[in-house]
Amino acid sequence: MVQGTHAQGRGGQRPATLLLGIEGLAVASVGLEDDGARVVEVVTDEETAAACPECGVLSTSVKERATTRPRDVPYGVAPIRLVWHKTRWRCRETRCPRGSFTESLPSVPARSRLTTRLRSECGERIATDASCVQAAAARYRVSWPVAHAAFVAHVDAELAAPLPPVEVLGIDETRRGKPVWAQDPDTCRWHLVADRWLTGIVDAAGTGGLLGHVDGRTAEVVADWLRDQPQAWLDGVTHVCIDLSGSYAKAVADALPDAVLVADRFHLVRLGNDMVTAVRQRATRELRGRRGRKKDPEWASRRRLLTGHERLSPVAFARLWNGLIDAGDLGVEILHAYAVKEALRDLLALAPTPGTSVPDRSAISHRLWRFLDLAAATDSPEVHRLAATIEAWWPAIEAGLVTGHSNARSEGYNRLAKHQGRNAFGFRNTENQRRRIRWACTRQHRRASAKNREVPGQVR
Numbered sequence: 001m002v003q004g005t006h007a008q009g010r011g012g013q014r015p016a017t018l019l020l021g022i023e024g025l026a027v028a029s030v031g032l033e034d035d036g037a038r039v040v041e042v043v044t045d046e047e048t049a050a051a052c053p054e055c056g057v058l059s060t061s062v063k064e065r066a067t068t069r070p071r072d073v074p075y076g077v078a079p080i081r082l083v084w085h086k087t088r089w090r091c092r093e094t095r096c097p098r099g100s101f102t103e104s105l106p107s108v109p110a111r112s113r114l115t116t117r118l119r120s121e122c123g124e125r126i127a128t129d130a131s132c133v134q135a136a137a138a139r140y141r142v143s144w145p146v147a148h149a150a151f152v153a154h155v156d157a158e159l160a161a162p163l164p165p166v167e168v169l170g171i172d173e174t175r176r177g178k179p180v181w182a183q184d185p186d187t188c189r190w191h192l193v194a195d196r197w198l199t200g201i202v203d204a205a206g207t208g209g210l211l212g213h214v215d216g217r218t219a220e221v222v223a224d225w226l227r228d229q230p231q232a233w234l235d236g237v238t239h240v241c242i243d244l245s246g247s248y249a250k251a252v253a254d255a256l257p258d259a260v261l262v263a264d265r266f267h268l269v270r271l272g273n274d275m276v277t278a279v280r281q282r283a284t285r286e287l288r289g290r291r292g293r294k295k296d297p298e299w300a301s302r303r304r305l306l307t308g309h310e311r312l313s314p315v316a317f318a319r320l321w322n323g324l325i326d327a328g329d330l331g332v333e334i335l336h337a338y339a340v341k342e343a344l345r346d347l348l349a350l351a352p353t354p355g356t357s358v359p360d361r362s363a364i365s366h367r368l369w370r371f372l373d374l375a376a377a378t379d380s381p382e383v384h385r386l387a388a389t390i391e392a393w394w395p396a397i398e399a400g401l402v403t404g405h406s407n408a409r410s411e412g413y414n415r416l417a418k419h420q421g422r423n424a425f426g427f428r429n430t431e432n433q434r435r436r437i438r439w440a441c442t443r444q445h446r447r448a449s450a451k452n453r454e455v456p457g458q459v460r
């Protein structure tokens with residue numbers, strides 16, 4: 001039925017050629033094999049394929065014929081087997097060193113056993129579906145290295161794009177894998193053999209996602225990463241959020257001297273909780289001469305001690321309070337540490353969140369004074385250490401209270417990073433791990449910017 005003029009597709013192409021849709025290849029015939037696979041015999045339909053790759057001169061001298069079987073994207077239920085009948089040409093150009101060459105096309109490059117579109121579809125699938133390399137390799141019937149190389153090619157081009165402008169930078173550490181301990185056979189002492197860390201650099205207030213990942217957590221590696229960025233980009237950074245890490249503070253002072261350092265307040269809350277636990281454990285050891293037991297009131301309340309006062313029901317708070325008061329000096333010391341931690345939380349709660357306004361200076365100084373006053377009224381060394389830390393980092397803490405900036409977002413990226421690691425059943429290659437994590441953590445941003453491109457007039 002489909003004959004005559006109808007058998008000619010667009011641009012004079014035959015329907016089967018149009019259906020296959022590989023640039024430069026024309027379908028000569030389609031046959032069926034016993035297993036139901038379709039065998040598509042194709043010939044070159046592109047005269048530049050006869051151009052010598054060395055000198056570019058078109059050849060007309062056929063040396064021999066050859067067939068290759070490049071693999072293509074799966075289409076339909078039954079497999080498709082491409083058979084490409086190609087020509088080996090002689091180069092007749094006198095000054096050309098090349099004796100002969102086989103045809104190649106951009107859609108099926110020289111020496112490649114896959115079509116370009118198979119390679120790019122495989123790479124894109126791993127990248128966009130967050131599929132694992134092994135699964136994509138199985139689907140496209142290619143080897144793991146080929147699938148991985150396709151993913152790298154797809155991702156690297158986008159990741160190499162210039163960083164989006166960032167005002168608030170977040171710097172945070174993540175552990176890479178588990179720490180590894182080994183026992184010295186002579187001294188029987190345990191020592192740390194491997195404890196690897198990654199530093200993540202994120203857009204802490206915008207949508208830029210994870211901007212970079214460096215090996216280690218020293219001032220040097222972070223400063224080096226910052227110095228690698230264009231000056232105009234660095235000039236746009238006004239604030240940098242870090243946890244209370246001296247090395248990150250040094251990196252920022254070295255590479256971003258004009259940016260304001262902000263101490264992450266969630267990290268400070270954690271320090272407060274750690275302090276309460278340290279007081280509880282030390283006081284138990286000192287006064288009971290042993291570790292905590294279930295029947296000890298301070299042990300029974302160990303979780304309530306780490307819960308914010310406003311989250312405890314009146315009954316739960318009464319149980320915490322009365323139990324510890326009944327425990328005597330030990331309980332009172334722990335309750336005091338709890339009160340200091342809550343005073344710190346009160347102070348940090350002043351930080352503005354979306355919808356609340358910037359706190360006034362007098363409120364900040366009043367709550368700081370209350371915290372320091374409570375801390376001074378106890379003898380617990382853990383409490384004094386915490387107060388000293390707060391005083392030492394005060395300018396950065398105050399910057400967080402005034403601006404509301406925090407590293408909350410990078411915590412989210414850390415979770416994503418761990419998820420990627422588990423998906424891959426661990427990474428042996430740091431480079432692959434970094435790429436995977438960065439890709440996962442910037443996906444949201446790319447999607448948003450793609451949407452913006454589609455609707456140029458949209459007001460957001």
Ligand SMILES: [Zn+2]
Pocket residue numbers: 052053054055056057091092093096097098
């Ligand atoms: Zn040549």
